[in-house]
Amino acid sequence: MAAYSVPATGDPGLQPERTALAWSRTALALAVNALLSMRAGFVTGQPVLVAVGALLFAASGAAVAIGTVRRRQLVGNRLVITPPRGALVGVAAATMLAAIGGIASIFAEGAA
């Protein structure tokens, strides 16, 4: 099935722009958690947490890339409405990984 696209109507609510911006903000939030995970990993000497941090940085980079794709899809005369494939599942999975890493960092510090 092709992605659903519509002609741009000059939406005064600027919804396409807000959607593209929301992706960039999400990428920033992921980067903050990547930094926290890496810091926890270095402080407690847990290579697993450093690896989780590196993975989260990669996920943040992916979210920046999706944000760029989304911005391109949502400007111009035709708007591509369907979000990129797997993007939503991917960002939810990255958040889950961040949560597991965060919980692990609490117990790693407790054990050290």
Add this chain to the structure above:
Amino acid sequence: MRDPKWRDEGEEPDYRFTLANERTFLAWIRTALALLAGGVLLHQFATELDPRLVVTLLSTGLGVVAAVLSVVSYTRWRANEIAIRNGRPLPFSWVLPALAAVCLMTSAVLVVLLLVA
């Protein structure tokens, strides 16, 4: 990755509504990431706060809530998308009151800890 089956249900929605649904998903994800960052920061930097067990429980709780929210944000986006496509009312969800309750409890426990300290 193939398109999920529900994408063939109903009609393609008004683009403003489906974009708003995408933003709502991202807002929930950011909420989860913010709660998680709060939990990890609390545990890493509030080292003076006693009893330590309560701080650990609070941080772990925030992490667990973040994990649950990451799943809920996707299932809610999907349920909303299906409802919009079929012209049905949006499904009610307990996430909002539950999240408000979590925030209230967390602040209450933190205020007590800070006052006792």
